[in-house]
Amino acid sequence: MQVKDLGEFPLIDRIKKRIRTTPALVKGIGDDCAVLKFTKDKYQLFTCDMLVSGVDFNPDEDPQLIGRKALAVSLSDIAACSGLPRHCLVSLGIPPKYPVAKIDAIYRGIIKLAGEYKVNIAGGDLSRAPSFFIDLSLIGEVEKDRLTLRTGAKPRDVIFVTGSLGGSLKGKHLKFTPRIKEARLLSRNFKVNSMIDISDGLSQDLGHILKASSVGATIYEGLIPQSPDCRSLKGALSDGEDFELLFTLSLAEANRLFSRRISGVTPIGFTTPAGSGLKLVRKNGRTETLKTFSGYTHF
């Protein structure tokens, strides 16, 4: 069997099943970050993301934006756990004929964004490689009582997203703002039951919350905020690379959020009991069942 026949998520499940861990690891494979024991009041967060030339970005793309994105996607993982980023390592696989000027520009992009988020570039590795790639690993931290995971959604939670969705490949995916500030504001002021970042499309990433939390969900076409670059419901549901936050609050907490007039977050539906699946209520009032794993996969 080849990897493309098995698929990305079954491959991750297959790996996950074989791994045994110690209590020092609070949360392993299966969330936006690994969660590690740290201090009395805090957990440490640990995440990594790869960008492969020709797969995750066009080789002709502005290299400064590629560098920026390499860090931004990991910042988005830290945001999904409501944490603050601290230190990163940068691994580059580089073809020997790659221009030094492009490496310079890639690092300009990483360094600039790292500065904005007070992240230390602590080291890394360089290797010759047949085609270019970046893998960036990032350590962050979060107060124990503010950690947000994919697990924790309860039936009748209100589902929210930050920003707007879809059409990100037209440009936003290279320039998005990791939602650290928003996640910190939410986790400081509200009890957030579950959170994930939308990297593979709303339906797929909501699917991760539903699976991890054993709930269903109903969302409303008319409520889903579509990006200007997105001109279809399908795009908002499954384009991916939005890097917005998707989170759930109990109804009482949601009402508190509404009363506080928090801007930039939109309720799109609510969670339902386990086994209800993912339902979409169309603008015409009809209800459809969505496949939860219909977004981007690598294989």
Added chain:
Amino acid sequence: MQVKDLGEFPLIDRIKKRIRTTPALVKGIGDDCAVLKFTKDKYQLFTCDMLVSGVDFNPDEDPQLIGRKALAVSLSDIAACSGLPRHCLVSLGIPPKYPVAKIDAIYRGIIKLAGEYKVNIAGGDLSRAPSFFIDLSLIGEVEKDRLTLRTGAKPRDVIFVTGSLGGSLKGKHLKFTPRIKEARLLSRNFKVNSMIDISDGLSQDLGHILKASSVGATIYEGLIPQSPDCRSLKGALSDGEDFELLFTLSLAEANRLFSRRISGVTPIGFTTPAGSGLKLVRKNGRTETLKTFSGYTHF
């Protein structure tokens, strides 16, 4: 200018110069691990290493050994800093037609070695890629007073190596034992002035200590322990991939080590004042000057 024209170490220097860091980072680019502030008594260590198919290993190699090596090289970095490993993330770049059985075997190799060293496999990332690679990032920790770096060698230190050198590409590079146990024993019982792991060959890695510590060195051909698979001085000096430890002790500490009859470590020479360069005393009594950066480079 292309990366191959600049070379690996000048490229690292070029990147390093442009990076500003905060005091939370105790030691950034330029040692075996990054060193992070952690608890009152301990530092955290953070390192990553890539293995690229066709560059760092033969694609037909036993995949279980490739997985093992991916973790082992990072364990060796932790050893060089006298630390203990804790948690790792595994990123895999995978061609779509790659056999699932090979991924299984790669993970078997990682999981087995992780178990031996009590390392949690905390997560990772998968991406489609034109050719196979692994990048593994590893968090460890070390007591503040036991941290060993490339800096810290003083003139007239005795230089030691663990194990034997050279010829590693005949097999040892896939099966070596990361010298965690040895490093812990050394740092518990002796004041180790400087340490590095030998990944790019003795002369090059000793060169890193000399540069970082601003000292010179004289080593003796007759003292350098050669591996059975190595049949030349040149191999012992520059084959690379030995993953043995290279470290220096003051003369007084070295004498304590000799009196304790610690096995598995061999004195090979001593450090000299700054500006003396790296000298090799041949068996015939003649002294040669070695180029310190004559081992493996990626570009």
